[in-house]
Amino acid sequence: MDVSTKFSNTITTSGKITDYFSKRETPKVETQPATDSFESLVTEYAGLEYPSEIKNRVLSVAGNAPYSDLADSSGQINYNGVTFQCDYRKNALCLGDMSDDSQVLTIPLSAGGSLKVNVNSLDGLGRAIGMFSPKDQKRIMDALALYAKVKNKQDEMESEIVKVYKNLTVK
Numbered sequence: 001m002d003v004s005t006k007f008s009n010t011i012t013t014s015g016k017i018t019d020y021f022s023k024r025e026t027p028k029v030e031t032q033p034a035t036d037s038f039e040s041l042v043t044e045y046a047g048l049e050y051p052s053e054i055k056n057r058v059l060s061v062a063g064n065a066p067y068s069d070l071a072d073s074s075g076q077i078n079y080n081g082v083t084f085q086c087d088y089r090k091n092a093l094c095l096g097d098m099s100d101d102s103q104v105l106t107i108p109l110s111a112g113g114s115l116k117v118n119v120n121s122l123d124g125l126g127r128a129i130g131m132f133s134p135k136d137q138k139r140i141m142d143a144l145a146l147y148a149k150v151k152n153k154q155d156e157m158e159s160e161i162v163k164v165y166k167n168l169t170v171k
Helices: 002-023 038-046 052-062 119-127 134-170
Strands: 076-079 082-087 092-095 104-108 114-118
Touching: 082 119, 092 119, 104 134, 114 119, 119 134
Parallel strands: 092 114
Antiparallel strands: 076 082, 082 092, 104 114
């Protein structure tokens, strides 16, 4: 009998504990507004004048870009009159206007990262091809050859479409 009494007391006690925790309110935690991301802080303070060693250290923590060892403190590389911009967030080296993605060729580079070139800046890329390693020069030339083929096919398709419309309007 003594065992059954202890067992019933244990069940009663555990029931009370369960009731206590189920009725208890969870404490309300006041949420603080989220702090700015590291990337937004870097871009916010990148325009301010700091010694180049501090700026380069901050940018190297934020990311890297191909051939960034050739860049000045603002992240620009000038080679044979052609200006490249290092994009540390996207690990890319950029040439020309990057606002319209449909006009940008992205070429993966051998040591990682990519070269992004606006199709209207291809002549500048030709002047600066000597800046790149032989492996990257081959990748760039292959990408340009492929781009030329694709562009040629697109032009052929457009001319065929024009011919079809002309034939439809004549009949």
